[in-house]
Amino acid sequence: MSGKVMTMAQAVGEFVRDGDTVVIEGFTHLICFAAGHEIIRQKKCDLVACRLTPDLIYDQMVAAGCVRKLVFSWAGNPGVGSLFGLRRAVEEGLPRKGEIEEYSHFGMVARFMAGASNLPFMHLKTFEGSDLPKKNKNIKFVRCPYTGKRYATVPALNPDVAIIHVQRTDEEGNGQIWGLMGVQREAAFAAKKVVIVAEEIVPGDVIRADPNRTLIPGLIVDAVVIEPFAAHPSYALGYYDRDNDFYVEWAKVSKDKAGMDRYLAEWVYGLPGRREYREKLGAEYLKKLEADSRPSGSVNYGF
Amino acid sequence: MADYTPSEMMVARAARELKNGEVVFVGIGLPNVACNLARRLQAPGLVLIYESGAVGCVPDRLPLSIGDPCLATDSISVCSMVEVFNYYLQGGLIDVGFLGGAQVDRFGNINSTVIGDYDRPKVRLPGSGGACEIAIHAKKIIMVPKQSPKSFPEKIDFVTSPGFIDEVNSRRNFGFPGKGPSLVITDFGVYGFNKNTYEMILQEIYPGVTVRDVKANIGWDVKVSRPPKTTVPPTDEELRIIRQDLDPARIHLR
Numbered sequence: 001m002s003g004k005v006m007t008m009a010q011a012v013g014e015f016v017r018d019g020d021t022v023v024i025e026g027f028t029h030l031i032c033f034a035a036g037h038e039i040i041r042q043k044k045c046d047l048v049a050c051r052l053t054p055d056l057i058y059d060q061m062v063a064a065g066c067v068r069k070l071v072f073s074w075a076g077n078p079g080v081g082s083l084f085g086l087r088r089a090v091e092e093g094l095p096r097k098g099e100i101e102e103y104s105h106f107g108m109v110a111r112f113m114a115g116a117s118n119l120p121f122m123h124l125k126t127f128e129g130s131d132l133p134k135k136n137k138n139i140k141f142v143r144c145p146y147t148g149k150r151y152a153t154v155p156a157l158n159p160d161v162a163i164i165h166v167q168r169t170d171e172e173g174n175g176q177i178w179g180l181m182g183v184q185r186e187a188a189f190a191a192k193k194v195v196i197v198a199e200e201i202v203p204g205d206v207i208r209a210d211p212n213r214t215l216i217p218g219l220i221v222d223a224v225v226i227e228p229f230a231a232h233p234s235y236a237l238g239y240y241d242r243d244n245d246f247y248v249e250w251a252k253v254s255k256d257k258a259g260m261d262r263y264l265a266e267w268v269y270g271l272p273g274r275r276e277y278r279e280k281l282g283a284e285y286l287k288k289l290e291a292d293s294r295p296s297g298s299v300n301y302g303f
Numbered sequence: 304m305a306d307y308t309p310s311e312m313m314v315a316r317a318a319r320e321l322k323n324g325e326v327v328f329v330g331i332g333l334p335n336v337a338c339n340l341a342r343r344l345q346a347p348g349l350v351l352i353y354e355s356g357a358v359g360c361v362p363d364r365l366p367l368s369i370g371d372p373c374l375a376t377d378s379i380s381v382c383s384m385v386e387v388f389n390y391y392l393q394g395g396l397i398d399v400g401f402l403g404g405a406q407v408d409r410f411g412n413i414n415s416t417v418i419g420d421y422d423r424p425k426v427r428l429p430g431s432g433g434a435c436e437i438a439i440h441a442k443k444i445i446m447v448p449k450q451s452p453k454s455f456p457e458k459i460d461f462v463t464s465p466g467f468i469d470e471v472n473s474r475r476n477f478g479f480p481g482k483g484p485s486l487v488i489t490d491f492g493v494y495g496f497n498k499n500t501y502e503m504i505l506q507e508i509y510p511g512v513t514v515r516d517v518k519a520n521i522g523w524d525v526k527v528s529r530p531p532k533t534t535v536p537p538t539d540e541e542l543r544i545i546r547q548d549l550d551p552a553r554i555h556l557r
Contacts (some may be wrong), residue, residue, distance in 0.1 A: 029370055052384075072471065073432060076428075076429030079331050079367035082429075090427045091424055091425075094404075101430075104436055122438075125480075126435050126439055127435060128477075129473070130465055131421075133465070150477070180356055180370055180374070181382070181383045182370075182384055183384045183385065186385060237376075247368070271367050
């Protein structure tokens with residue numbers, strides 16, 4: 001085994017430090033809830049938590065008091081409504097005053113692009129006519145040196161650590177993703193440290209047989225965690241479906257602080273890790289979410 | 304099936320607006336249902352693009368979120384969000400963008416960020432997502448908000464996504480590629496925009512709705528085209544597809 005392979009507890013313990021700028025990316029797909037839960041269990045604090053869509057996992061991390069500041073572009077429960085943990089932090093200051101830095105999706109995408117490209121900023125055509133630049137001084141405007149036209153700029157985002165969930169990896173962290181890719185590649189290349197979490201580990205020659213699918217090369221990866229079902233209630237295409245019922249139910253669970261605290265006590269603090277989380281959900285529950293079989297055709301990489 | 308809900312009317316009306324072959328940037332909720340309804344009827348070649356990076360989607364269930372797995376499976380292409388925002392949207396490939404929001408003003412500016420003061424919000428809403436850049440880049444914008452005096456106020460609390468901005472169309476000073484708001488389809492009727500004043504104008508009302516109803520549910524003295532047309536109610540076929548195939552659990556169409 002490569003020296004990179006470790007448990008989630010080890011990876012979070014070693015690579016997420018108090019006060020870090022942390023990214024757990026994944027746009028609806030491959031959101032690593034298991035990493036978020038471990039961050040909560042280890043009581044990491046003062047994090048600057050960045051994600052386009054904070055989703056239920058940052059809702060929980062904010063409610064658990066791990067987050068000093070949230071950097072985001074859409075903070076809702078997709079298709080359902082509000083994230084009540086975040087709203088309590090922003091509207092009522094519970095459990096602590098929620099500091100926010102807000103962009104649009106394109107703005108966040110461009111921040112990761114700049115970070116991954118080792119550029120100080122990225123220009124893009126958006127934000128004009130919007131009130132967002134008035135509330136976020138990091139959004140600025142420049143004139144194109146060639147045409148004189150005006151563009152918005154956003155600063156590079158280079159997180160201390162990015163945690164990226166993938167379908168499969170080898171032990172060096174050559175991570176393969178298929179289906180929705182979000183900004184995982186850019187977040188990984190932008191980050192100073194990268195933790196890969198995978199549904200399964202495969203031999204290196206499986207990766208080399210299909211190199212176009214490798215979004216995250218092992219050369220930028222510091223830790224590899226093998227953790228099946230780590231993305232639930234999000235999903236991993238080809239492994240398990242999105243647990244839409246959980247997302248709908250979350251509105252009720254998290255609506256008041258007591259409900260949120262009960263959830264965290266039972267499903268996060270009350271469990272040592274993801275294996276126990278899977279067991280607690282039960283085989284029947286997991287079976288319901290199991291992906292059906294839709295294999296792609298194969299291509300010839302021969303020459 | 305003479306009976307239908309206002310949401311079903313909105314979805315049916317929005318779907319009729321879409322032409323075969325158009326490239327549509329789809330949002331969650333009612334726009335999702337409308338685009339998939341259009342695809343089943345007059346626009347089988349409608350190209351659905353979601354900000355999650357799925358292109359040419361043919362979802363065989365109604366996606367709860369714009370990142371649902373059914374959007375990737377059987378799509379034409381799945382790209383990263385770098386590509387969807389840079390190459391598709393900023394690249395000028397999007398014909399129609401759908402937007403919603405908690406508040407809309409008479410110039411088609413949208414607030415999906417906050418109710419009350421930004422720094423001391425009464426209600427914190429999700430924020431822009433891709434809405435701000437969709438409003439700027441899509442060739443035309445269709446909105447499908449529910450209408451009330453609160454959601455259509457004289458002045459919105461925050462401009463997340465620019466419409467025409469004001470009565471002199473300050474939008475054009477910015478050189479936006481997109482032409483701006485085209486239609487606002489609410490649960491009372493359908494609004495277009497006056498070409499000189501850039502103000503929303505009521506063009507159609509739904510069967511059973513009066514101009515008085517409309518005026519009682521909007522925060523300013525709205526202009527009405529004389530006389531407004533009456534919108535054709537949802538057909539049996541539209542209702543069948545919506546109820547049986549698209550949203551049988553009534554998640555979006557309560």
